[in-house]
Amino acid sequence: MQIARSVRNRIFAAALFGAVIALTPVRAHAVSKEIIELQTQVQQLLDMVQRIQSTLDQRFGVLQNLAQQTADQAKQMNATVNDLQQKINSQSEGLGGKVDTVSGQVQSLNDSVDELKSRIAKLDKTVQDLQAQLQTLQAAPQGAATPGGAPAGGQPGPGGMSQGAPPPMSQKPPLQETFQSGMRDFNAGKYEVATGEFQDVLHFYPLDDMAGSAQFYLGEIAYQQKHYDEAVNAYNAVLEGFSGNAKAPAAQLHKGLALLALNKKDAGVRELRMLIQRYPRTPEAASARSKLNGLGVRIVAGR
Numbered sequence: 001m002q003i004a005r006s007v008r009n010r011i012f013a014a015a016l017f018g019a020v021i022a023l024t025p026v027r028a029h030a031v032s033k034e035i036i037e038l039q040t041q042v043q044q045l046l047d048m049v050q051r052i053q054s055t056l057d058q059r060f061g062v063l064q065n066l067a068q069q070t071a072d073q074a075k076q077m078n079a080t081v082n083d084l085q086q087k088i089n090s091q092s093e094g095l096g097g098k099v100d101t102v103s104g105q106v107q108s109l110n111d112s113v114d115e116l117k118s119r120i121a122k123l124d125k126t127v128q129d130l131q132a133q134l135q136t137l138q139a140a141p142q143g144a145a146t147p148g149g150a151p152a153g154g155q156p157g158p159g160g161m162s163q164g165a166p167p168p169m170s171q172k173p174p175l176q177e178t179f180q181s182g183m184r185d186f187n188a189g190k191y192e193v194a195t196g197e198f199q200d201v202l203h204f205y206p207l208d209d210m211a212g213s214a215q216f217y218l219g220e221i222a223y224q225q226k227h228y229d230e231a232v233n234a235y236n237a238v239l240e241g242f243s244g245n246a247k248a249p250a251a252q253l254h255k256g257l258a259l260l261a262l263n264k265k266d267a268g269v270r271e272l273r274m275l276i277q278r279y280p281r282t283p284e285a286a287s288a289r290s291k292l293n294g295l296g297v298r299i300v301a302g303r
Helices: 002-023 033-139 175-187 191-204 209-224 228-241 248-261 265-278 283-294
Strands: none
Touching (some): 175 191, 175 209, 191 209, 209 228, 209 248, 228 248, 248 265, 248 283, 265 283
16 A cells, blocks of 8 residues: 555656646747647646546555455454353363362262271171171080080090180280370381281271271381382272271372382372372372472363
């Protein structure tokens, strides 16, 4: 458009110059054939200028119309893109909310299932104890002592004792006291003593909730001593045998960290992502996100 204006201005200047020459009064005796030809050429030039001016005006009008149409289309496209972006953002927010809701529901379902498994295990243990007590009561009359110092059905041994008598069972240590003693020794750094106490809890009370916690702290002892393979095995025992235990999220977090310490990055990252997916609203999940961010691992929504 600037070029067209420059050309038009030059043509106007030439035409104006020609018109001045044509209109300049001359004496009759100076009029000659050359002047007449010059005036004719000037007139032709003026006609040409008028035609060029008309053409430029038409084309300029077309360019203005096209520019206006382009501007209108750009505004419409911009408005359409903004509307589409708003819809995408709204859908993304809605989808994110749905994913969080579904994750929470799945987590609640997993917790309910784990709690049900724990209750079933306790009930099964109670039934087994009752069966054992019933068998003991049923066998008591048969094992009563007979005159002569030997139990019925048994062979008397030295000193009048029956050779078939079972050895006395070891007495169970108290659960609460044993576990608390293990915690005190663990916090004091007495790992060998604490290991024995936690193992006693597992041995004598394998189906109690505290058994899962004792198993977790056995993993913690191994982790503190940098026995990472042993720690991973201990944490696996918590996740597989005591998934409903309150220490399960911490066990999965520390399992992932132990795998990373063993230079098993893929397995460690996978474990941390599973933790975030299964326990998304726990402090352990927040720690897992921070660890993954520090490793430069991209976290997908909900994972």
